Amino acid sequence: xxxxxxxxxxxxxxxxxxxxxxxxxxxxxxxxxxxxxxxxxxxxxxxxxxxxxxxxxxxxxxxxxxxxxxxxxxxxxxxxxxxxxxxxxxxxxxxxxxxxxxxxxxxxxxxxxxxxxxxxxxxxxxxxxxxxxxxxxxxxxxxxxxxxxxxxxxxxxxxxxxxxxxxxxxxxxxxxxxxxxxxxxxxxxxxxxxxxxxxxxxxxxxxxxxxxxxxxxxxxxxxxxxxxxxxxxxxxxxxxxxxxxxxxxxxxxxxxxxxxxxxxxxxxxxxxxxxxxxxxxxxxxxxxxxxxxxxxxxxxxxxxxxxxxxxxxxxxxxxxxxxxxxxxxxxxxxxxxxxxxxxxxxxxxxxxxxxxxxxxxxxxxxxxxxxxxxxxxxxxxxxxxxxxxxxxxxxxxxxxxxxxxxxxxxxxxxxxxxxxxxxxxxxxxxxxxxxxxxxx
Ligand SMILES: NC(=O)c1ccc[n+]([C@@H]2O[C@H](COP(=O)([O-])OP(=O)(O)OC[C@H]3O[C@@H](n4cnc5c(N)ncnc54)[C@H](O)[C@@H]3O)[C@@H](O)[C@H]2O)c1
Numbered sequence: 248x249x250x251x252x253x254x255x256x257x258x259x260x261x262x263x264x265x266x267x268x269x270x271x272x273x274x275x276x277x278x279x280x281x282x283x284x285x286x287x288x289x290x291x292x293x294x295x296x297x298x299x300x301x302x303x304x305x306x307x308x309x310x311x312x313x314x315x316x317x318x319x320x321x322x323x324x325x326x327x328x329x330x331x332x333x334x335x336x337x338x339x340x341x342x343x344x345x346x347x348x349x350x351x352x353x354x355x356x357x358x359x360x361x362x363x364x365x366x367x368x369x370x371x372x373x374x375x376x377x378x379x380x381x382x383x384x385x386x387x388x389x390x391x392x393x394x395x396x397x398x399x400x401x402x403x404x405x406x407x408x409x410x411x412x413x414x415x416x417x418x419x420x421x422x423x424x425x426x427x428x429x430x431x432x433x434x435x436x437x438x439x440x441x442x443x444x445x446x447x448x449x450x451x452x453x454x455x456x457x458x459x460x461x462x463x464x465x466x467x468x469x470x471x472x473x474x475x476x477x478x479x480x481x482x483x484x485x486x487x488x489x490x491x492x493x494x495x496x497x498x499x500x501x502x503x504x505x506x507x508x509x510x511x512x513x514x515x516x517x518x519x520x521x522x523x524x525x526x527x528x529x530x531x532x533x534x535x536x537x538x539x540x541x542x543x544x545x546x547x548x549x550x551x552x553x554x555x556x557x558x559x560x561x562x563x564x565x566x567x568x569x570x571x572x573x574x575x576x577x578x579x580x581x582x583x584x585x586x587x588x589x590x591x592x593x594x595x596x597x598x599x600x601x602x603x604x605x606x607x608x609x610x611x612x613x614x615x616x617x618x619x620x621x622x623x624x625x626x627x628x629x630x631x632x633x634x635x636x637x638x639x640x641x642x643x644x645x646x647x648x649x650x651x652x653x654x655x656x657x658x659x660x661x662x663x664x665x666x667x668x669x670x671x672x673x674x675x676x677x678x679x680x681x682x683x684x685x686x687x
Pocket of ligand 1 (some may be wrong): 253254256257258259276277278279282328329330331344346347368369386400401402403404406407492514684
């Protein structure tokens, strides 16, 4: 098929590369001209597992341009994957999606054949039918469902594994204005996926609510595990991992996203949760579960901050190992580890920061919070406490005697994910979150 992808960011560029590598012709559009120059020069401007390799393998099937008209004239399906940033009240802004619709309105008007406009960006429920559909009809003078199709087809991927998740989804969500468009998008995914996902085909509003509610449900599950971890922490003999393993074996619950730890972060979960609450308010309803999931998430940061200050007063020093919101990515947006780091910095702690990816690509914001260290051993130099914050696999095989050698005498180790449990330390006093071994 001939597909255009508008918005070549963290999700859009991976989407374009996946379609192209599976043999489809792709026109990739972005309004950032420098981004397009880099892509045309063969540089991969986005950090994501396997993305450079996929772009290289698919280079004969993909063109990059700032020309929206080319995208419409040379393809039959246009995927829009531009930012929908959160407003302070939790609402998402549709401004970038609407800007794209204004750009493609004229070429769509000129086109004789049926064209499918597929919104992938996460949007507030009601956006497709009350904003995008009438806008497209006004701009083109065409009728939705007859002359063009409108699809809402958000993705459920995690940064760091976008390509694997995109090609191996549990479910493909397709909200459609008409059956022809829904069938075409189904066929498109059938031609690229490497597993047998469930195709959830529905109307536009149901798909919009499904996207938000799925993410909210996952945050609720994560917060449940984290609340359980707090309970275990205060209960001598309790171990959250043993309990969640048993809970996860029940098919009504399942094991994924059930590990007690530092809470959820990143560019989607926290904001989707807030958006769900905003949507409910706009309908005159008060949700109880989503706000509770957010509250538990914030409370973990407070609890951990209080634990640290009780054990080691400022200025520390304290080493923070792991800043990304999850392993496999450099993204620190809404990362619980970053929230704690900021709190400690404000409280006057001297911080030594390490993360396998985030520190390498650190912004000035991160550099202002502490000393950026090239490896965990450098981070541990002279510290009175080391806090393991992100579950990076490399932290599971640290040379602990080497760390103990460089840390200050009698240091503390706070292990948010119990990565180092079972290790006999010579110097460290060990505190694993969710293990009932402490009255902290
Ligand atoms: N990143 C994720 O993990 C993820 C997961 C699921 C859903 N989403 C959703 O996907 C959407 C995109 O997210 P992202 O993380 O890829 O964003 P991003 O910021 O990484 O990339 C967005 C891209 O769109 C381009 N762009 C912005 N306005 C444009 C316009 N008017 N015309 C052409 N290009 C334009 C930008 O230059 C940028 O390259 C958002 O709605 C987000 O909520 C993201």
